[in-house]
Amino acid sequence: MLAIHSITKTYEAKPVLSDITLRVNRGESLGVIGESGSGKSTLAKIVLGLTSVDKGEVIFQGVHLHDLKGKSLKNFRRHVQIVFQDPTSSLNPKLPVWKSVIEPLENYPEVVPSFLKEVRHDKKQMAGMLFNQVGLSQTLIEKFPHQLSGGQKQRIAIARAISLQPALLICDEPTSSLDVSVQAQILNLLKQLKQELGMSIIFISHDLAAVQFMCEEIAVLKDGELLETFPTEEIFSVKRHDYTKKLVEMAL
Ligand SMILES: Nc1ncnc2c1ncn2[C@@H]1O[C@H](COP(=O)(O)OP(=O)(O)OP(=O)(O)O)[C@@H](O)[C@H]1O
Ligand SMILES: [Mg+2]
Incomplete structure (x- = not known):
């Protein structure tokens, strides 16, 4: 579905990703996974098409990202979305949250997701369906971001x-920005939505x-280099890279 091929990225002559x-x-x-500064968010920005690369390519559903323009670029942007660490950054503080939720749908009036088929004509009902989908009460629909908890905002x-x-x-x-008990709920939600x-x-x-x-697969980044990729069930294998073993040990 997505292939990242031999990507290299440098910031101010400093290699941030090497041949990924x-x-x-x-x-x-x-x-x-990888420690702070290993290039994880840079990789995300490259896949989103928000950051250029020095070398290599991103291929989405068989098409090279750098070849996309106009309609096909807009279609790509529809199909690759992001959730950040800090939910506040993706919500407009001046809008009731239901309006933030349906903003992408307003930008793509032609898109009718299967779970919104019956309500595509009504913006508030669409927001209501999306609230259901992420386990949020309808009573929160008119609230503003500052009136919600971190976990609620991340659901939004x-x-x-x-x-x-x-x-x-x-x-x-x-x-990362949420309480431990809320973290588990959000992970369950993401897995269920997937x-x-x-x-x-x-x-x-x-x-x-x-x-x-x-995850089914895990990739380990260190200082911008991909050390290894392996199926999750092989995380404890003796074949793992020494650095991965260290991460596993630290997590125990
Ligand atoms: N716009 C930028 N200009 C210059 N350097 C940058 C820029 N963005 C990132 N970097 C550098 O690239 C490296 C990788 O940053 P990145 O944000 O991808 O790391 P990360 O793995 O996401 O870290 P964290 O776990 O702390 O979020 C860092 O050394 C960072 O300082
Ligand atoms: Mg990051």
Whole structure:
């Protein structure tokens, strides 16, 4: 579904990603782990088409990202959405949250996600359906972001990100800003949505347990280099890279 081929990115002559090759299969999750500064968010920005690369390519559903223009670029943007660490950053503080949730749908009036078929004519009903989808009470629909908890805001950000039924959802540390008890709820929600909507996920996290829970495959980044990629069930294998073993040990 998504192939990242031999990507290299430099910021101010400093290599941030070196020769990264990865694939994400349809309906599957790829976990990306690595310490702070290893290049995880840069990789996310490159896949979203927000940052250029020095070398290499991103191929989405068989098409090179740098070849996309006009309509096909807009279609790509519909299909690749992101959830950030800090939900506040993706919500407009001046809008009641239901309006933030349906904003992407307003930008794509021709898109009718399967779970919104019956209500596509009515913006508030669409917001209501999306609230249902992410387990939020309808009583919160008129609230503003500052009136909601961190977990509620992250659910809103997720509702917005899935509103166009994307093929790929990138989650960049989606639970790092939340209380531990809320983290588990959000992970369960993401996993459930992945199954219901058949989305692929790139799940970026420091939290190895979360990555194990969410992902079929794990990629380990260190200082911009991809050390290894392996199926999640092989995380404890003796074949693992020494650095991965260290991460596993630290998480125990
Ligand atoms: N716009 C930029 N200009 C210059 N350097 C940048 C820029 N964005 C990122 N970097 C550098 O690239 C490296 C990788 O940053 P990135 O944000 O991708 O790391 P990360 O793995 O997401 O870290 P964290 O876990 O802290 O979020 C860092 O050294 C960072 O300082
Ligand atoms: Mg980051």
